[in-house]
Amino acid sequence: MAFANTFKALSDPARRQILELLKKGPMSAGEIGAHFDMTGATISYHLKILRQADLVFEKREKNYIIYQLNTTVLEEIILWISSLKGEETDS
Amino acid sequence: MAFANTFKALSDPARRQILELLKKGPMSAGEIGAHFDMTGATISYHLKILRQADLVFEKREKNYIIYQLNTTVLEEIILWISSLKGEETDS
DNA sequence: AATGTATTTAGACAAATATCTAAATACTAA
DNA sequence: TTAGTATTTAGATATTTGTCTAAATACATT
Numbered sequence: 095m096a097f098a099n100t101f102k103a104l105s106d107p108a109r110r111q112i113l114e115l116l117k118k119g120p121m122s123a124g125e126i127g128a129h130f131d132m133t134g135a136t137i138s139y140h141l142k143i144l145r146q147a148d149l150v151f152e153k154r155e156k157n158y159i160i161y162q163l164n165t166t167v168l169e170e171i172i173l174w175i176s177s178l179k180g181e182e183t184d185s
Numbered sequence: 186m187a188f189a190n191t192f193k194a195l196s197d198p199a200r201r202q203i204l205e206l207l208k209k210g211p212m213s214a215g216e217i218g219a220h221f222d223m224t225g226a227t228i229s230y231h232l233k234i235l236r237q238a239d240l241v242f243e244k245r246e247k248n249y250i251i252y253q254l255n256t257t258v259l260e261e262i263i264l265w266i267s268s269l270k271g272e273e274t275d276s
Numbered sequence: 277a278a279t280g281t282a283t284t285t286a287g288a289c290a291a292a293t294a295t296c297t298a299a300a301t302a303c304t305a306a
Numbered sequence: 307t308t309a310g311t312a313t314t315t316a317g318a319t320a321t322t323t324g325t326c327t328a329a330a331t332a333c334a335t336t
Binding site: 245 | 298
């Protein structure tokens with residue numbers, strides 16, 4: 095189930111930008127939203143998709159929900175793309 | 186323009202499967218279609234999207250149109266994903 | 277407990293996407 | 307040049323997606 099979801103999640107520019115933000119470090123939903131010209135509800139929608147794709151995970155802290163990048167799935171994607179290029183999976 | 190297109194193109198399972206077929210070698214539109222339970226028109230639609238994303242290119246041969254994988258764009262995607270993982274772009 | 281702040285959920289809706297059928301193109305081969 | 311095969315294009319349509327507003331949750335703080 096994960097694979098198709100991941101590509102779908104990566105297909106939206108806003109979601110890719112969210113991932114780029116999170117690359118710099120964990121960030122609350124509100125902080126993420128502040129970088130976009132969208133309502134919080136829409137941001138929440140995108141975060142849900144990223145979460146379902148296992149690209150981010152969350153933890154509650156105080157009153158906030160902090161989002162954090164999860165890089166483990168990215169490796170799978172890289173492997174899939176590399177294999178298209180005809181490369182060997184080096185162990 | 187290319188980047189967003191590429192992710193969009195990769196987000197559909199049928200199109201990913203087409204790329205996997207082409208990994209084995211060039212193939213005509215008809216041959217590709219034979220692997221799917223879709224009309225030729227639909228296959229043609231997917232091929233157009235892959236073409237616009239520079240993921241495949243085509244050449245006419247006899248009566249057929251032969252599609253072939255173009256791996257050059259894939260490298261960009263890998264770089265983007267790798268950079269998310271916080272890896273250095275090694276030159 | 278009451279109020280306030282952060283985030284998500286629900287419901288609506290317009291735009292984008294994937295699909296089909298039917299028709300049009302582009303060649304090949306008689 | 308006519309007929310046949312391969313592929314694409316056009317037009318229609320159902321589904322999915324991204325977005326909004328309004329309401330609901332979940333905590334924190336007073």
